[in-house]
Every structure is written in structure tokens, then in C-alpha cells.
Amino acid sequence: MTDTTPASPYGTLPPASPPASRKPISLPRLNEMRARGEKITMLTAYDATFAAVADAAGVECILVGDSLGMVCQGLTSTVGVSLADMCYHVQSVVRGIQRVQGTAWVIGDMPFGTYHESPEQAMRSATALMQAGAHMIKLEGGGWTTETVRFLVERGIPVCAHLGLTPQTVHALGGYRVQGRGEAAAVMRRDALALQDAGATMLVLEMVPADLSAQLTQQLPTCHTIGIGAGKGTAGQVLVMHDMLGVNLGKNPKFVRNFMQGQGSVLDAMRAYVQAVKQGEFPVDAEHAW
Ligand code: KIV
Numbered sequence: 001m002t003d004t005t006p007a008s009p010y011g012t013l014p015p016a017s018p019p020a021s022r023k024p025i026s027l028p029r030l031n032e033m034r035a036r037g038e039k040i041t042m043l044t045a046y047d048a049t050f051a052a053v054a055d056a057a058g059v060e061c062i063l064v065g066d067s068l069g070m071v072c073q074g075l076t077s078t079v080g081v082s083l084a085d086m087c088y089h090v091q092s093v094v095r096g097i098q099r100v101q102g103t104a105w106v107i108g109d110m111p112f113g114t115y116h117e118s119p120e121q122a123m124r125s126a127t128a129l130m131q132a133g134a135h136m137i138k139l140e141g142g143g144w145t146t147e148t149v150r151f152l153v154e155r156g157i158p159v160c161a162h163l164g165l166t167p168q169t170v171h172a173l174g175g176y177r178v179q180g181r182g183e184a185a186a187v188m189r190r191d192a193l194a195l196q197d198a199g200a201t202m203l204v205l206e207m208v209p210a211d212l213s214a215q216l217t218q219q220l221p222t223c224h225t226i227g228i229g230a231g232k233g234t235a236g237q238v239l240v241m242h243d244m245l246g247v248n249l250g251k252n253p254k255f256v257r258n259f260m261q262g263q264g265s266v267l268d269a270m271r272a273y274v275q276a277v278k279q280g281e282f283p284v285d286a287e288h289a290w
Helices: 027-035 048-056 083-099 119-131 143-154 167-173 184-198 210-219 266-278
Strands: 040-044 061-064 105-109 136-138 159-164 202-206 224-228 236-239
Touching (some): 027 040, 040 224, 040 266, 061 236, 083 119, 143 159, 159 184, 202 210, 210 224
Parallel strands (some): 040 061, 061 105
């Protein structure tokens, strides 16, 4: 069939019906990847075009993170991001992926204050993100979130938890610092096990010592650890897209590699990221971890 859609001057997504390049990513497919030792790749994306490019590059999971507060909205933290903002960006990402018949798993971040009051409040917020097109929601925090995670999972919402440096609580943590050192390691281990027990099937570990992340990964067979500044021993890796593309006037955190270097396009940079993660070439513990 010939595509009759006129070419758009605003970004160039391909015609609407290319053949799907892989099976849709689902929880069973992520479980299979983990079982065969294949690393899971994740990048953040916030709009249709970058999401479509990430999907085409082979990224399995796209996180519509509340980091959009910083990289899209110019805020100084994620605290000011609203649920309406998140739904708008989830819809944009999902449209971009659908437009190219993409297959990535889309995770919508629950912003600050939208799940803190009660499981019922969390259910309402998660419903908005799922109705915007997310396949899974992510929320930050330790033991206090366990009841909420169980409540959502029992009601059919896949949940990604987030431990370590949890940016929504940066003011309470006193800055963007490594978490889980010394006695805090035992608390993180207890929280991670409780979150798995509550049904979380993914867990972002941010700025967590590499040894602890690797141990947690071994102890969490049904909850896939996704590291950012957490060493190479996790089940998968995530980076904020702008950081890994070098779209950053400030200093990148030590856990970031600029994948644009040596590449001629964003698509190639994202492909290089996928390849480096799959082949165990990124991250390098001595360089990117603690
Ligand atoms: O909001 C976000 O992009 C995140 C990642 C940094 C994991 O939570």
C-alpha cells in the first residue's frame, strides 16, 4: 500500500506502516532477557520523535521520567512537575512509538505528591498515566511505598520502584549524593526485598555502590534492577537521554558517557548505547560507579 500522508516539515518520522522490527516488549519478554543474561536497556524520552528514534535504535524500555522537569521545563529539581505534565509527555511518547509501529515498553513516572497520601491517591494518579498510554508506572521511595506498590500491582498496574538517590527527595537527602553506604545498605536491602515481595517487577537503583547493586540484583530474581550510577552488575541500565547525547552545558555526572562522540546521528548514538550495555562495555565500574 502506498503511504499518502504528506511529508511533514516538522520532524521526519517514517511512514505509518513499517514492519515491526521486533516483538512488542512485555514483562514476559523482559523476564526472558533476564533469564538468558541479556541486559535490559532503558533511556528516558519525553517527546514523539526521540521516543521513535530510541525505539528504532533497539532500546527496550522508554522512561518518561520526571527529569523532564529539568531537561524540558528548566526547573532546578523534579519537585515542580505535575501529573498533567507527565500525562502530556507520556501521550507524546506513545504517539511517536505507535506512529512507527514501535515496540518499546513505556514507563510513566509518578510525580512528587501524586502517590504520597494513600494507595487510593496513587491509584488515581497511576490510572491517569496508564490511560495516557504507559505500560508501567514508576514511583520513588523505600519501605513506606510498599503498601502502595502492593495495592497497584493487585489492581493490574505493573510497578517500577526506585531506590538510592531519589531526586524527588533531594532536599531531604541534602543533595545528589551516593546512597546505601555503610549501615544504610541494610535498610536498602530490606526495602528492595519488601518491594519485590509487594510485586514490583522493576527497580531503578540510582547512585548506589556497585557492590551493593550487584548483590541486590542477585537477591531479586523477579524484580529487574536497572542501574544509573550503580555499576555494571544490574539487570539493565538507564540514562537520561539529554545526558547521553551530550546535550548539556553543565558538567555531566560521573556515571554518564556521551554516546554522541564519534557518531553522526542520534540514532547511531542510541544504537551505540544499546550495544555497549548489551556487551557489558558500559558502565565501567572503575569510571562510572562508586
Ligand atoms: O526521572 C527520571 O528520568 C529518572 C531516571 C533518572 C531514572 O527517574
